[in-house]
Amino acid sequence: MNQTIGIKVIPLTILNGKLITFVYNGRTPSRIWEKNVTLEATTAQIIQTIVGLDPGDGYIEQLYTISRPQERDFDIAIVYYFLVAQAHIVSPEGWTERVHALDHPLISYATQRLRWKIEYTNVVYSLLPNEFVLGELQRVYEAILGRTLDKRNFRKKILSLRMLDDTGKKRSQGRSRPAEVYRFKTRKPTIVEVL
């Protein structure tokens, strides 16, 4: 029996104001790594074929490499997470929703990394549709940070980062005042100037 190296991908999305992950038939999406394929390409293949999503629709980041992962299906697992907006997830067949907290130490580690990342990069874009209102953005931050935020302070902070463009459009949802619609200046991972 030989060494097997696996790539695992933890898909993360926001559903109903919660940061959640999905498992497929009780397992984290994964595949054996084959020589002459980069780790990044394998990760993309997993997202494409197992998760059933377009890797380009989300944000991929390497999380950690562990030996002897619990599942015993690999000797080493190189773990990535994949952030994707709920809107891209079309047919959740065979998928089981899992709340994020205790599944795996790696998921809470991913959450930690995310908390830190959304403070100084624009990667939250990957959890939102192209156009959105500030309330939606705030709910994403709150889901990741696990606490509520003050609306005024949040808007002040976010707008000062100058990572959003005001589309000029307005959107009304239900019986409430219509909100300004925003869009990310860029949907590529970018470090936000803290000025």
Next chain:
Amino acid sequence: MNQTIGIKVIPLTILNGKLITFVYNGRTPSRIWEKNVTLEATTAQIIQTIVGLDPGDGYIEQLYTISRPQERDFDIAIVYYFLVAQAHIVSPEGWTERVHALDHPLISYATQRLRWKIEYTNVVYSLLPNEFVLGELQRVYEAILGRTLDKRNFRKKILSLRMLDDTGKKRSQGRSRPAEVYRFKTRKPTIVEVL
């Protein structure tokens, strides 16, 4: 020919006020990973046998896993860095000093991670002897951050973190006023309370 997984260790230390790394015969210390040995154990072995240091004398952290590393000696390299105080490095035979900046993108990534870590943990302890004076500590911070710091502000901040104990001893070096000698409260990685 089969897949080969390598573990690499980037040793980092402070020498003459600079954060540097060492290579051995022009290569980063590494070895092939063998099944049934954890990554952590292999890393410790590399530090022990190739770097020639005691892993317990420094701080080890996983950095990143890459496929197709330049050296072509592995298909995949799982890279760690090892922080160690200059004082522990006894016989640098076969070792070549390398300044940190451009060697490898991973080294600048390690530097980034370090910059962020020393702000909220006590891991700098690993780059210092048991007892030291605040000037030495400041020089370590400056080497990692790559800029000079104001002495008064530095002392205020560091002492407010309450991660140091005053030994009561004084040390004079050369013709200057003797300095208070400090010691880390604990030499285990600890998250510093930001109070």
Next chain:
DNA sequence: GCAAAAGTGTTCGTATTACACCCATGT
């Protein structure tokens, strides 16, 4: 007219920066 979410400023406390001089020692 009422429910629901959007939008908007000010105040306060804390943390960060900038900055200059005297001290204790070895030579």
Next chain:
DNA sequence: ACATGGGTGTAATACGAACACTTTTGC
């Protein structure tokens, strides 16, 4: 006596936290 690094305080500013009411729409 002088060179060397150690040690100390204050003022200005920037930043984050707390906080309440008005607006626009759908029903």
